[in-house]
Amino acid sequence: MAKVETINRENKVQEQGNCGSAMDLISSLLAIGNEQSLRSVVSNLGQELAVCHGLLVEMEAEVQQQEKLRDRLKMIKMSVERQRSEAEHLQENVPPYLPKPTRSCNTGPAVKREEATKAECTKKSKEDATAVKQMPLISPEEFDNIPAYLRGRLRCEQINVVIQEINNAVAAKYKIMHQPLKSMKAPARKLYSRFLEEEIKETRGEFFIMEADIKEFTQLKMDKRCYNILSILRHAQRLREIRCSGFVRYIIC
Structure with missing residues (x-):
């Protein structure tokens, strides 16, 4: 019981000391504010603090935006990994009853497509060579x-x-x-x-x-x-x- 009372007295003393130091600080600030030579310094400090506060607000907003972007990228990464895993599973477990590709069914259409593309390009180049520039009408x-x-x-x-x-x-x-x-x-x-x-x-x-x-x-x-x-x-x-x-x-x- 005596020990508890001693601790309480020490806390009260500490609180009184803190209050005294706070009062001393306030008094010092008031004294600085009343001095004509230091008013401009205090005013500049206030402006700089306001600028710092604005920068901190902007940085906080940017951090929040980057966190949202990070979460979205994580979701995309998880989706890509899941799709890749599914594709690998399908590749490793192709049903045996599906028909296998043959050389004829691969090369035939490709050759035809290539020939058609060359013919189309040739036709287009001829049309471009004979195209004549015309003046648009006046609106x-x-x-x-x-x-x-x-x-x-x-x-x-x-x-x-x-x-x-x-x-x-x-x-x-x-x-x-x-x-x-x-x-x-x-x-x-x-x-x-x-x-x-x-x-x-x-x-x-x-x-x-x-x-x-x-x-x-x-x-x-x-x-x-x-x-x-x-x-x-x-x-x-x-x-x-x-x-x-x-x-x-x-x-x-």
């Missing part, structure tokens, strides 16, 4: 965005008629270019020679026509109105011009 929205000084009194339908005529000219020109030389008649051979002479370094790999082609393959008149429409098409990025040796080549974009 009403694009027409409205064309500057008024270019449009003038032109209508969207009139511009699209010129686009269709130029597309027809391009198609006619490159139809001749893609023909075998031996199958050409004299007029086509003459045009083919002119097309080759008109090729320059800047037009390699491009589809283009010249004024002579427009006159040859269309009913368009190369007047002021037609040149104005060509300027509109250049503004709308349907074609671009290359000027060389006094001639204009219209590149299809």
Whole structure:
């Protein structure tokens, strides 16, 4: 009994000491806060503590997210291992009554598939070689965005008629270019020679026509109105011009 009372007295003394030390700390902090020279330091410490608190909150959220991701990965790993185990079991326990694969049933369809794939690729490459680039028509929205000084009194339908005529000219020109030389008649051979002479370094790999082609393959008149429409098409990025040796080549974009 005397021992218990002694312990209680010691605890009370310790509590009084803790209270005294806490009061001393509070008094010290109040004294610091009242000092003008230390107020800025205390304010900076408070701001830094707030920043640290925000970083700790972000780190806690990131840790929680990573824990969720870890749990999901564990579930995926368990599922993959289970499926692999099932696949290995099926491979080791194939029923004996199932038919075994033979050489004929494996190679035959594979060869046919390979031949069909080669034929399809050959057909596609031929189509790509003869494909001709065409200009898309001008939409009403694009027409409205064309500057008024270019449009003038032109209508969207009139511009699209010129686009269709130029597309027809391009198609006619490159139809001749893609023909075998031996199958050409004299007029086509003459045009083919002119097309080759008109090729320059800047037009390699491009589809283009010249004024002579427009006159040859269309009913368009190369007047002021037609040149104005060509300027509109250049503004709308349907074609671009290359000027060389006094001639204009219209590149299809």
